[in-house]
Amino acid sequence: MEPTPTPPGQQLDAAHRRRRWLMFLFWGVIFGTAAIGNVLTNRIDADRYHVPVTTWHIVINEVSSPLVSLLLLPFLLMACDRWPLHTDTWRRYVPYYVAGSVVWCVLHIAGMDLLRLLGYTLGGDRYDPGNLLLQFVYEYLKDVRTFFFIVTLSHAVEWFGRQMKGEASLLAEPDEGVPVEPVDRPERFLVRKLGRDFLVATADIEWAQASGNYVNLRVRGRDYPLRSTLAALEAKLDPAVFVRAHRSYVVQLAQVTSIEPLDAGEARLHMADGTVLPCSRRYREALRAVAAGAEPAVVRA
Incomplete structure (x- = not known):
């Protein structure tokens, strides 16, 4: 059987996919530069204050956290697509994101500890995460800011993309008087693009x-x-x-x-x-x- 061709813009259009890839690359650069910066500053501080720590310990500790965040990022971006925040939806969806921030933190800690455990074991050392509850509180205070910054920036980029592209809506029924056209069979749609309104004929x-x-x-x-x-x-x-x-x-x-x-x-x-x-x-x-x-x-x- 010959397969049905994949239609253009299936589920996510090309512009949306480009924005998502750019978002992933953007955060890849942010997480990557943060990891490199933390490794260098921790190495300098260790030398300055004569802290007996090896460079490979610092690398594992500082690279594991942003690496796990980057691996979790695609799932958060998909969640932003699934639960878009608009004026008529944010009250319903914000609790989802609050719960999602807790899940993000738990997965982040689990992945980070597993990578550190693996790295330390390969290096012939023992990794001790310490008190897990205290670790969760400490990491969540940092993760919640990162989580909602990603969510906010993701929705801001999509909002700007919709403004550039134009977003359609049905002509609103007037508060008083007879509608300009039948509401059940609209002859035109209102398209708002870059602050201007255009009428698109249904035909x-x-x-x-x-x-x-x-x-x-x-x-x-x-x-x-x-x-x-x-x-x-x-x-x-x-x-x-x-x-x-x-x-x-x-x-x-x-x-x-x-x-x-x-x-x-x-x-x-x-x-x-x-x-x-x-x-x-x-x-x-x-x-x-x-x-x-x-x-x-x-x-x-």
Whole structure:
């Protein structure tokens, strides 16, 4: 069976992935320079105050902590994607991050002690972490600051990225008077980008893709994230124009140029701009049925 091609921007779009890699590299530099700086300053202090400690002891002690933090970093960045902090979500998600800071500290201490135990053993010495409760309190007072600095910076970078990209929303229903357009069948979406508001016609949306807590609206080659579920958006779109093709995609029929069947009942949708999107077996027949009464541009398999 020929596999369904991976659609563009699956779950995380390219810009988001680039920002995440840059965040990882940024913290890699921060943790790495901190480790090197701590090794040098501890070596200097040991020589200055005649403390009998070998350099390899200092290296193990100072490198183990940032190394474990760097290994835990991808999971924290994924948590930031899973629980984004917005004005309407932060009260619900902040307790998750508080609990996550405790988990981070416990994993950090466990990983750090294991690395030190291994390093000391290989060096022919014995590592004693001391009182574990006191160690947790001491490390947590440091870890909680690092943890929330990472969380804050991660969300700040994503906020700036959304401002650069533009974030869509439904036109709000006025407090008084009749709405400008039907709220249940919006003709336009409001896109806010770099402090300016733009109106995007619903008819210009080529497809919509579920992406975490957002739905990306594809309009003329650009994606505009809308804070919504795909099911909620689908309920507001005209079913004669927009059809579900996959659990992660709703497409505008007029933008589909052909439906290419695959094995096991799946299909590929060839879009007008050359993009290929997946069509699952569950939605293929329904899409074909609606397409039968659509514009002639749709080629049925």
